[in-house]
Each structure stands twice: as structure tokens, then as C-alpha cells.
Amino acid sequence: MSKETRTYRAAGGVxxxxxxxxxxxxxxxxEIRLPKGHIEPGESAAEAALRExxxxxxxxxxxxxxxxxxxxxEFDNPYDGHHYRRDEHYFLxxxxxxxxxxxxxxxxxxxxxxAPLEEAARLLTFESERDxxxxxxxxxxxx
Numbered sequence: 001m002s003k004e005t006r007t008y009r010a011a012g013g014v015x016x017x018x019x020x021x022x023x024x025x026x027x028x029x030x031e032i033r034l035p036k037g038h039i040e041p042g043e044s045a046a047e048a049a050l051r052e053x054x055x056x057x058x059x060x061x062x063x064x065x066x067x068x069x070x071x072x073x074e075f076d077n078p079y080d081g082h083h084y085r086r087d088e089h090y091f092l093x094x095x096x097x098x099x100x101x102x103x104x105x106x107x108x109x110x111x112x113x114x115a116p117l118e119e120a121a122r123l124l125t126f127e128s129e130r131d132x133x134x135x136x137x138x139x140x141x142x143x
Contacts, residue, residue, distance in 0.1 A: 003076065003082055003083040004082055004083065005078055005079050005082075005083045005084070005085055006083070006084050006085070007084070007085045007086070007087075007089075007141075008038055008039075008084070008085070008086055008087075009038070009039040009045070009087045009089070010036050010037055010038055010047050010048075010052075010086050010087070010088045010089070011036060011037070011039050011045040011048035011049035011052060011053055011088070011089045011090070012034050012035050012036020012037065012045070012049050012053065012088065012089075012090055012091075013035060013036070013050070013052075013053045013062070013064075013090060013091050013092070013093040014034060014068065014090060014091070014092050014093065014132060014133055014136040015035070015053060015057070015059065015062060015093045015094075016092065016094055016095070016096055016117070016136070016140065017018065017095040017114070018092070019117050019118075020023035020114040020115060020116055020117060020119040021114070021115055021116075021117050021133065021136075022035065022057055022059070022112055022113075022114060023112070023113055023114075023115050023124070024056060024110040024111065024112055024113075025110065025111040025112075025113055025124060026109060026110055026111075027111070028093070028109060029116075029124075030049070031125040031126075032123045032124050032125050033106045033110075033124065033125060033126070033129060033131060034124065034129045034133070035040060035052055035053040035056040035057055035092070035112075036049070036052055036053075036056075037051075037052035037055070037056070037111075038052075038123050039089075042123060043049045045070075045077075045089040045091075046064055046067075046091060048089075049064070049089065049090070049091070049093075050062055050064070053093065055115070056110050056112070057100070057110075057112040058100060058101050058102065058112065059094065059095060059098075059099070059100055059112075059134065060100070061096040061097035061098075061099055062093045062094070062095060062096065062100055062120075062142075063091070063093060063094050063096050064091045065092050065093065066092035066128060066135055066136075066139045067089075067091055068090040068091060068132055068139065069089070069094075069135065070088065070089045070090075071084070071088050071090075071091065071128060071131070071132070072087050072088070072126060073085075073086050073088060073126075073128045081123055088127060088128070088132075090132045090135075090136075092136050092139050092140070096124075097133065100118070117137065120133045121133040121134055123136075129130060
């Protein structure tokens with residue numbers, strides 16, 4: 001019997017501040033991730049990316065500097081038993097100020113931290129997100 005496939009769209013960001021990148025530690029699952037989340041009805045991918053990064057990290061002074069494109073990932077979720085197909089749209093963002101706001105309830109499952117840009121891809125749990133960081137590095141290098 002095949003699993004039900006659920007599809008949705010998500011957006012997120014690779015947030016750069018100098019030579020460091022913002023990552024999320026999710027200790028309950030032993031994961032290091034990029035900030036991202038669902039695109040809500042009526043919301044553009046860019047709006048969703050900014051909202052999700054703000055919600056998950058608390059940083060509010062973000063500016064999109066490049067579109068890193070869309071990728072599709074598929075995975076089985078061991079927590080609910082479903083198969084997922086997710087279109088992920090990522091943006092390269094620059095931090096324009098260290099101010100942080102309190103994160104919404106539920107986002108305490110993530111602990112934001114800064115990692116050196118050259119180490120970020122190695123630290124991430126999933127290859128698809130490592131690819132996004134490599135694209136961000138190429139965009140920063142001008143190519």
C-alpha cells in the first residue's frame with residue numbers, strides 16, 4: 001500500500017552577515033537546518049521567506065539580495081507517516097541589524113546560531129539545503 005503524498009510550497013532564506021550564515025539547530029531531531037516554512041495563501045514566495053526567517057530566528061532587519069531559485073524535495077515523514085513533495089524557494093538575504101524580537105510560540109524548537117560561511121554547507125543535515133548554501137556562495141562571488 002502506497003503512502004498518501006502531500007504537496008506544499010515553502011520559502012526560506014540563506015541569511016548572510018559578513019562571513020557568517022544563520023542556521024537553525026533543531027535538537028529534538030538532531031538537525032541543523034536553514035530557516036524556511038509554508039507559503040500561506042495570497043503570499044508571495046519572497047514575503048513568505050522573510051516572514052518565516054523572522055519567525056524562526058527573531059531577526060527582523062532582513063533584505064533580500066538575490067533569488068536562489070526553487071527546488072523540489074521529497075521525503076517520508078516518520079513523525080506522521082506521510083510522503084511529502086515540497087517545492088522550496090530560497091532567497092539570499094543580508095542581515096541589516098542585530099535587533100531581534102521574541103519568536104512566536106512553537107518556534108522554540110529551533111535555536112538560531114551563526115556559523116562561518118565556509119562551514120555552513122558541511123553543518124547542514126540535508127543535502128538539498130547544502131546545495132542552497134553552495135548556490136548562495138556562488139551568488140555572493142558574482143557567478
